[in-house]
Amino acid sequence: MKLVVAVIQDEDANKVSSELRDKDFGLTKLASTGGFLSSGNTTLLIGVEKEKVDEVLDIVRANCQTRKKHTSATLPSAYTATSGYIPRSIEVLIGGATVFVLDVDKFEKM
Amino acid sequence: MKLVVAVIQDEDANKVSSELRDKDFGLTKLASTGGFLSSGNTTLLIGVEKEKVDEVLDIVRANCQTRKKHTSATLPSAYTATSGYIPRSIEVLIGGATVFVLDVDKFEKM
Amino acid sequence: MKLVVAVIQDEDANKVSSELRDKDFGLTKLASTGGFLSSGNTTLLIGVEKEKVDEVLDIVRANCQTRKKHTSATLPSAYTATSGYIPRSIEVLIGGATVFVLDVDKFEKM
Ligand code: NI
Ligand code: NI
Ligand code: NI
Numbered sequence: 001m002k003l004v005v006a007v008i009q010d011e012d013a014n015k016v017s018s019e020l021r022d023k024d025f026g027l028t029k030l031a032s033t034g035g036f037l038s039s040g041n042t043t044l045l046i047g048v049e050k051e052k053v054d055e056v057l058d059i060v061r062a063n064c065q066t067r068k069k070h071t072s073a074t075l076p077s078a079y080t081a082t083s084g085y086i087p088r089s090i091e092v093l094i095g096g097a098t099v100f101v102l103d104v105d106k107f108e109k110m
Numbered sequence: 111m112k113l114v115v116a117v118i119q120d121e122d123a124n125k126v127s128s129e130l131r132d133k134d135f136g137l138t139k140l141a142s143t144g145g146f147l148s149s150g151n152t153t154l155l156i157g158v159e160k161e162k163v164d165e166v167l168d169i170v171r172a173n174c175q176t177r178k179k180h181t182s183a184t185l186p187s188a189y190t191a192t193s194g195y196i197p198r199s200i201e202v203l204i205g206g207a208t209v210f211v212l213d214v215d216k217f218e219k220m
Numbered sequence: 221m222k223l224v225v226a227v228i229q230d231e232d233a234n235k236v237s238s239e240l241r242d243k244d245f246g247l248t249k250l251a252s253t254g255g256f257l258s259s260g261n262t263t264l265l266i267g268v269e270k271e272k273v274d275e276v277l278d279i280v281r282a283n284c285q286t287r288k289k290h291t292s293a294t295l296p297s298a299y300t301a302t303s304g305y306i307p308r309s310i311e312v313l314i315g316g317a318t319v320f321v322l323d324v325d326k327f328e329k330m
Contacts, residue, residue, distance in 0.1 A: 002325065003115070003210050005223070005265070007248045026208060028117045028142045028153060032248045032265075043248060043265070045115070045142075045153070047210060053326070061330050098246060100223050100267060101326035105112065106163070106211035110171050113225070113320050136318060138227045138252045138263060155225070155252075155263070157320060215222065216273070216321035220281050 001104040002053050004046040004060075007032065008097045012064045013042040019059050020046060053101055064097040111214040112163050114156040114170075117142065118207045122174040123152040129169050130156060163211055174207040221324040222273050224266040224280075227252065228317045232284040233262040239279050240266060273321055284317040 008016060013029065020027050030043040048056050070089045118126060123139065130137050140153040158166050180199045228236060233249065240247050250263040268276050290309045 001210075003212065007265070028151060028208075030140050030142050030153060030250050032250050041248060043250060045117070045210075047208065057328065065330050097328075097330040098248075098267065099326075099328045099330065100221075100265075100324050102212055102223065102322055103325050104210050105213050106209075108167065108207075108209045110175050110207040110209065111320070113322065138261060138318075140250050140252050140263060155227070155320075157318065212322055214320050215323050216319075218277065218317075218319045220285050220317040220319065 001107040002048055002050055003102045003104050004044070004048055004053065004056050005100040005102065006044045006046065006060050006064075006097055007041055007099075008044065008060065008064045009095055010040040010042050012095055012097075013044070016044065016060055016063045019063060020044075020056065023055070023059070025052075025056060025059075047104070047107065057099065057101075060097050060099060064095050066093055066096040068092070069094045111217040112158050112160055113212045113214050114154070114158055114163065114166050115210040115212065116154045116156065116170050116174075116207055117151055117209075118154065118170065118174045119205055120150040120152050122205055122207075123154070126154065126170055126173045129173065130154075130166065133165070133169070135162075135166060135169075157214070157217065167209065167211075170207050170209060174205050176203055176206040178202070179204045221327040222268055222270055223322045223324050224264070224268055224273065224276050225320040225322065226264045226266065226280050226284075226317055227261055227319075228264065228280065228284045229315055230260040230262050232315055232317075233264070236264065236280055236283045239283065240264075240276065243275070243279070245272075245276060245279075267324070267327065277319065277321075280317050280319060284315050286313055286316040288312070289314045 025046055025048055027044050027046040032041050032043045046056055068091050070091055135156055135158055137154050137156040142151050142153045156166055178201050180201055245266055245268055247264050247266040252261050252263045266276055288311050290311055
Protein backbone atom coordinates (compact mmCIF):
# COMPACT_ATOMS: atom_id res chain seq x y z
CA MET A 1 0.00 0.00 0.00
CA LYS A 2 1.15 3.52 -0.79
CA LEU A 3 -0.13 6.94 0.20
CA VAL A 4 -0.01 9.49 -2.60
CA VAL A 5 0.12 13.11 -1.39
CA ALA A 6 -0.72 15.35 -4.35
CA VAL A 7 -0.68 19.15 -4.07
CA ILE A 8 -2.71 20.53 -6.98
CA GLN A 9 -4.48 23.74 -7.93
CA ASP A 10 -8.01 24.27 -6.65
CA GLU A 11 -9.41 24.55 -10.14
CA ASP A 12 -8.13 21.08 -11.04
CA ALA A 13 -9.32 19.42 -7.83
CA ASN A 14 -12.83 18.46 -8.91
CA LYS A 15 -11.83 16.86 -12.19
CA VAL A 16 -9.03 14.80 -10.62
CA SER A 17 -11.16 13.74 -7.65
CA SER A 18 -14.07 12.58 -9.75
CA GLU A 19 -11.87 10.69 -12.19
CA LEU A 20 -10.11 8.98 -9.26
CA ARG A 21 -13.46 8.05 -7.68
CA ASP A 22 -14.83 6.75 -10.99
CA LYS A 23 -11.92 4.33 -10.97
CA ASP A 24 -12.53 3.40 -7.31
CA PHE A 25 -9.49 5.08 -5.77
CA GLY A 26 -10.14 6.22 -2.21
CA LEU A 27 -9.13 9.78 -1.44
CA THR A 28 -9.60 12.68 0.90
CA LYS A 29 -9.09 16.39 0.21
CA LEU A 30 -7.27 18.68 2.62
CA ALA A 31 -7.72 22.42 2.45
CA SER A 32 -4.33 23.98 1.87
CA THR A 33 -3.23 27.55 1.38
CA GLY A 34 -0.33 28.95 -0.55
CA GLY A 35 2.55 26.73 -1.19
CA PHE A 36 4.17 24.75 -3.93
CA LEU A 37 1.90 26.28 -6.51
CA SER A 38 1.27 29.94 -7.06
CA SER A 39 -2.47 30.18 -6.40
CA GLY A 40 -5.04 28.44 -4.14
CA ASN A 41 -4.37 24.76 -3.83
CA THR A 42 -5.71 21.51 -2.51
CA THR A 43 -3.83 18.55 -1.07
CA LEU A 44 -5.21 15.12 -1.97
CA LEU A 45 -4.41 12.02 0.07
CA ILE A 46 -4.93 8.94 -2.09
CA GLY A 47 -4.53 5.42 -0.73
CA VAL A 48 -3.50 2.98 -3.44
CA GLU A 49 -2.08 -0.49 -3.98
CA LYS A 50 1.58 -0.40 -5.00
CA GLU A 51 0.89 -1.71 -8.51
CA LYS A 52 -1.64 1.03 -9.22
CA VAL A 53 0.49 4.04 -8.25
CA ASP A 54 1.31 4.75 -11.89
CA GLU A 55 -2.36 4.76 -12.82
CA VAL A 56 -2.99 7.39 -10.12
CA LEU A 57 -0.04 9.50 -11.29
CA ASP A 58 -1.34 9.31 -14.88
CA ILE A 59 -4.73 10.65 -13.77
CA VAL A 60 -3.12 13.50 -11.83
CA ARG A 61 -0.81 14.32 -14.73
CA ALA A 62 -3.62 14.28 -17.29
CA ASN A 63 -5.74 16.73 -15.32
CA CYS A 64 -3.22 19.01 -13.62
CA GLN A 65 -0.31 19.49 -15.97
CA THR A 66 1.10 23.00 -16.21
CA ARG A 67 -0.51 24.73 -19.16
CA LYS A 68 -0.90 28.17 -20.66
CA LYS A 69 -4.15 30.06 -20.45
CA HIS A 70 -5.07 33.27 -22.27
CA THR A 71 -6.85 35.80 -20.13
CA SER A 72 -7.77 39.41 -20.83
CA ALA A 73 -5.17 41.72 -19.46
CA THR A 74 -5.92 43.50 -16.21
CA LEU A 75 -3.04 45.84 -17.04
CA PRO A 76 -3.83 49.02 -18.95
CA SER A 77 -4.25 48.14 -22.64
CA ALA A 78 -1.49 48.98 -25.06
CA TYR A 79 -1.88 52.31 -26.80
CA THR A 80 -1.08 52.63 -30.47
CA ALA A 81 -1.06 55.90 -32.33
CA THR A 82 -3.25 54.65 -35.13
CA SER A 83 -5.89 52.65 -33.30
CA GLY A 84 -6.02 54.07 -29.78
CA TYR A 85 -6.33 51.68 -26.82
CA ILE A 86 -6.76 48.06 -27.87
CA PRO A 87 -7.65 45.12 -25.64
CA ARG A 88 -4.72 42.88 -24.85
CA SER A 89 -4.63 39.18 -24.04
CA ILE A 90 -2.00 37.84 -21.65
CA GLU A 91 -0.79 34.30 -21.20
CA VAL A 92 -0.51 32.82 -17.69
CA LEU A 93 0.71 29.43 -16.52
CA ILE A 94 -1.90 27.44 -14.63
CA GLY A 95 -2.09 23.92 -13.23
CA GLY A 96 0.88 21.94 -12.07
CA ALA A 97 1.15 19.37 -9.32
CA THR A 98 3.71 18.35 -6.72
CA VAL A 99 3.36 14.68 -5.84
CA PHE A 100 4.93 12.62 -3.06
CA VAL A 101 4.45 8.85 -2.88
CA LEU A 102 4.92 7.45 0.64
CA ASP A 103 5.28 3.87 1.82
CA VAL A 104 2.49 2.69 4.09
CA ASP A 105 3.55 0.48 6.95
CA LYS A 106 0.03 -0.62 7.80
CA PHE A 107 -3.36 0.14 6.26
CA GLU A 108 -6.74 -0.48 7.79
CA LYS A 109 -10.32 0.27 6.85
CA MET A 110 -12.61 0.13 9.86
CA MET B 111 8.23 6.54 15.84
CA LYS B 112 5.19 6.24 13.57
CA LEU B 113 2.77 8.75 12.13
CA VAL B 114 -0.83 7.55 12.07
CA VAL B 115 -2.99 9.31 9.46
CA ALA B 116 -6.63 8.59 10.30
CA VAL B 117 -9.48 9.84 8.12
CA ILE B 118 -12.65 9.75 10.21
CA GLN B 119 -16.12 11.30 10.19
CA ASP B 120 -16.54 14.75 11.71
CA GLU B 121 -19.04 13.51 14.24
CA ASP B 122 -16.52 11.03 15.64
CA ALA B 123 -13.62 13.48 15.77
CA ASN B 124 -14.20 14.94 19.22
CA LYS B 125 -14.59 11.63 21.00
CA VAL B 126 -11.49 10.13 19.40
CA SER B 127 -9.39 13.24 19.97
CA SER B 128 -10.27 13.55 23.62
CA GLU B 129 -9.68 9.87 24.32
CA LEU B 130 -6.29 10.09 22.59
CA ARG B 131 -5.35 13.19 24.58
CA ASP B 132 -6.49 11.59 27.86
CA LYS B 133 -3.96 8.88 27.14
CA ASP B 134 -1.26 11.43 26.24
CA PHE B 135 -1.07 10.80 22.52
CA GLY B 136 -0.10 13.94 20.58
CA LEU B 137 -2.29 14.76 17.61
CA THR B 138 -3.35 17.47 15.23
CA LYS B 139 -6.60 17.72 13.26
CA LEU B 140 -6.67 18.69 9.59
CA ALA B 141 -9.85 19.97 7.99
CA SER B 142 -10.70 17.68 5.12
CA THR B 143 -13.60 17.63 2.70
CA GLY B 144 -15.22 14.74 0.90
CA GLY B 145 -13.17 11.68 0.42
CA PHE B 146 -12.86 8.17 1.72
CA LEU B 147 -16.03 8.52 3.75
CA SER B 148 -19.38 9.66 2.48
CA SER B 149 -19.93 12.78 4.61
CA GLY B 150 -17.81 15.54 6.20
CA ASN B 151 -14.57 14.20 7.54
CA THR B 152 -11.51 15.06 9.55
CA THR B 153 -7.95 13.84 9.13
CA LEU B 154 -6.02 13.22 12.32
CA LEU B 155 -2.22 13.11 12.43
CA ILE B 156 -1.11 11.16 15.50
CA GLY B 157 2.54 10.77 16.43
CA VAL B 158 3.15 7.56 18.36
CA GLU B 159 5.89 5.21 19.52
CA LYS B 160 6.00 2.01 17.44
CA GLU B 161 4.91 -0.18 20.34
CA LYS B 162 1.79 1.90 20.98
CA VAL B 163 0.40 1.92 17.43
CA ASP B 164 -2.07 -0.84 18.29
CA GLU B 165 -3.37 1.11 21.27
CA VAL B 166 -4.06 4.08 18.96
CA LEU B 167 -5.78 1.88 16.39
CA ASP B 168 -7.95 0.37 19.15
CA ILE B 169 -9.08 3.85 20.21
CA VAL B 170 -9.91 4.83 16.63
CA ARG B 171 -11.74 1.54 16.04
CA ALA B 172 -13.74 1.81 19.26
CA ASN B 173 -15.00 5.28 18.44
CA CYS B 174 -15.33 5.31 14.66
CA GLN B 175 -16.46 1.88 13.55
CA THR B 176 -19.10 1.79 10.81
CA ARG B 177 -22.52 1.48 12.44
CA LYS B 178 -26.19 1.82 11.59
CA LYS B 179 -28.20 4.78 12.74
CA HIS B 180 -31.95 5.22 12.54
CA THR B 181 -33.07 8.63 11.40
CA SER B 182 -36.48 9.93 10.45
CA ALA B 183 -36.98 9.83 6.72
CA THR B 184 -36.62 13.06 4.81
CA LEU B 185 -38.36 11.30 1.94
CA PRO B 186 -42.17 11.55 1.74
CA SER B 187 -43.68 9.15 4.29
CA ALA B 188 -45.15 5.89 3.12
CA TYR B 189 -48.88 5.97 2.48
CA THR B 190 -51.06 3.07 3.55
CA ALA B 191 -54.71 2.77 2.69
CA THR B 192 -55.78 2.06 6.26
CA SER B 193 -53.72 4.53 8.25
CA GLY B 194 -52.87 7.35 5.84
CA TYR B 195 -49.35 8.84 5.90
CA ILE B 196 -47.17 7.35 8.61
CA PRO B 197 -43.74 8.50 9.70
CA ARG B 198 -40.92 6.32 8.42
CA SER B 199 -37.55 5.63 9.94
CA ILE B 200 -34.60 4.92 7.67
CA GLU B 201 -31.32 3.27 8.50
CA VAL B 202 -28.07 4.88 7.40
CA LEU B 203 -24.45 3.77 7.78
CA ILE B 204 -22.32 6.21 9.73
CA GLY B 205 -18.78 6.21 11.08
CA GLY B 206 -15.92 4.33 9.52
CA ALA B 207 -12.26 5.19 9.34
CA THR B 208 -9.44 4.81 6.85
CA VAL B 209 -6.10 4.58 8.60
CA PHE B 210 -2.55 4.73 7.25
CA VAL B 211 0.45 4.09 9.49
CA LEU B 212 3.67 5.67 8.18
CA ASP B 213 7.27 5.16 9.26
CA VAL B 214 8.92 8.26 10.67
CA ASP B 215 12.53 8.78 9.71
CA LYS B 216 13.15 11.46 12.29
CA PHE B 217 10.96 13.02 14.97
CA GLU B 218 11.62 16.22 16.85
CA LYS B 219 9.75 18.31 19.38
CA MET B 220 11.10 21.84 19.53
CA MET C 221 13.72 13.09 -1.13
CA LYS C 222 12.05 13.63 2.24
CA LEU C 223 8.71 15.09 3.27
CA VAL C 224 8.89 17.22 6.40
CA VAL C 225 5.55 17.52 8.25
CA ALA C 226 5.85 20.40 10.72
CA VAL C 227 3.03 21.31 13.09
CA ILE C 228 3.63 24.86 14.29
CA GLN C 229 1.67 27.71 15.85
CA ASP C 230 -0.31 29.99 13.56
CA GLU C 231 1.60 33.04 14.68
CA ASP C 232 4.90 31.51 13.57
CA ALA C 233 3.61 30.27 10.21
CA ASN C 234 4.28 33.36 8.12
CA LYS C 235 7.86 33.86 9.26
CA VAL C 236 8.79 30.21 8.72
CA SER C 237 7.06 30.03 5.34
CA SER C 238 8.70 33.12 3.98
CA GLU C 239 12.16 32.12 5.19
CA LEU C 240 11.70 28.67 3.62
CA ARG C 241 10.56 30.22 0.33
CA ASP C 242 13.45 32.70 0.32
CA LYS C 243 15.74 29.68 0.38
CA ASP C 244 13.74 27.95 -2.37
CA PHE C 245 12.17 25.19 -0.32
CA GLY C 246 8.78 24.13 -1.70
CA LEU C 247 6.00 23.95 0.84
CA THR C 248 2.26 23.90 1.31
CA LYS C 249 0.26 24.93 4.37
CA LEU C 250 -2.61 22.86 5.72
CA ALA C 251 -5.20 24.39 8.01
CA SER C 252 -5.17 22.45 11.24
CA THR C 253 -7.10 22.85 14.46
CA GLY C 254 -6.14 21.98 18.00
CA GLY C 255 -3.57 19.37 18.46
CA PHE C 256 0.03 18.97 19.46
CA LEU C 257 0.23 22.60 20.46
CA SER C 258 -2.09 24.43 22.77
CA SER C 259 -3.47 27.11 20.45
CA GLY C 260 -4.33 27.48 16.74
CA ASN C 261 -1.83 25.73 14.56
CA THR C 262 -0.74 25.16 10.99
CA THR C 263 0.73 22.07 9.42
CA LEU C 264 3.45 22.64 6.83
CA LEU C 265 4.37 20.03 4.23
CA ILE C 266 7.89 20.71 2.99
CA GLY C 267 9.50 18.66 0.23
CA VAL C 268 13.27 18.57 0.56
CA GLU C 269 16.36 16.75 -0.64
CA LYS C 270 17.75 14.40 2.00
CA GLU C 271 20.93 16.44 2.50
CA LYS C 272 18.99 19.63 3.21
CA VAL C 273 16.67 18.27 5.91
CA ASP C 274 18.84 19.77 8.65
CA GLU C 275 18.70 23.19 7.02
CA VAL C 276 14.89 23.01 7.05
CA LEU C 277 14.83 21.89 10.69
CA ASP C 278 17.15 24.78 11.61
CA ILE C 279 14.75 27.26 10.01
CA VAL C 280 11.76 25.77 11.83
CA ARG C 281 13.67 25.71 15.12
CA ALA C 282 14.87 29.31 14.77
CA ASN C 283 11.36 30.64 14.19
CA CYS C 284 9.13 28.38 16.27
CA GLN C 285 11.00 27.45 19.41
CA THR C 286 9.03 27.46 22.64
CA ARG C 287 9.51 30.80 24.34
CA LYS C 288 8.05 32.89 27.10
CA LYS C 289 5.92 35.91 26.38
CA HIS C 290 4.74 38.52 28.83
CA THR C 291 1.14 39.56 28.44
CA SER C 292 -1.07 41.71 30.63
CA ALA C 293 -3.08 39.57 32.95
CA THR C 294 -6.70 38.93 32.10
CA LEU C 295 -7.11 37.74 35.68
CA PRO C 296 -8.13 40.29 38.31
CA SER C 297 -5.06 42.28 39.32
CA ALA C 298 -3.35 41.55 42.60
CA TYR C 299 -4.49 43.69 45.48
CA THR C 300 -2.00 45.06 47.96
CA ALA C 301 -2.94 46.89 51.08
CA THR C 302 -0.60 49.76 50.43
CA SER C 303 -1.02 50.39 46.72
CA GLY C 304 -4.49 49.07 45.88
CA TYR C 305 -5.01 47.16 42.64
CA ILE C 306 -1.91 47.04 40.48
CA PRO C 307 -1.64 45.77 36.94
CA ARG C 308 -0.03 42.35 36.68
CA SER C 309 1.97 40.81 33.85
CA ILE C 310 1.76 37.08 33.29
CA GLU C 311 4.15 34.86 31.44
CA VAL C 312 2.85 32.33 28.88
CA LEU C 313 4.68 29.76 26.80
CA ILE C 314 4.22 30.26 23.07
CA GLY C 315 5.71 28.68 19.96
CA GLY C 316 6.89 25.14 19.76
CA ALA C 317 6.85 22.72 16.86
CA THR C 318 6.31 19.01 16.36
CA VAL C 319 8.18 17.76 13.32
CA PHE C 320 8.04 14.44 11.48
CA VAL C 321 10.45 13.64 8.65
CA LEU C 322 9.11 10.98 6.25
CA ASP C 323 10.88 9.04 3.52
CA VAL C 324 9.56 9.70 0.04
CA ASP C 325 9.35 6.69 -2.23
CA LYS C 326 8.81 8.73 -5.36
CA PHE C 327 8.63 12.46 -6.04
CA GLU C 328 7.31 14.16 -9.13
CA LYS C 329 6.69 17.74 -10.21
CA MET C 330 4.23 17.91 -13.10
NI1 NI D 1 -0.70 30.89 -26.52
NI1 NI E 1 -31.70 -1.36 12.88
NI1 NI F 1 10.28 36.68 31.84
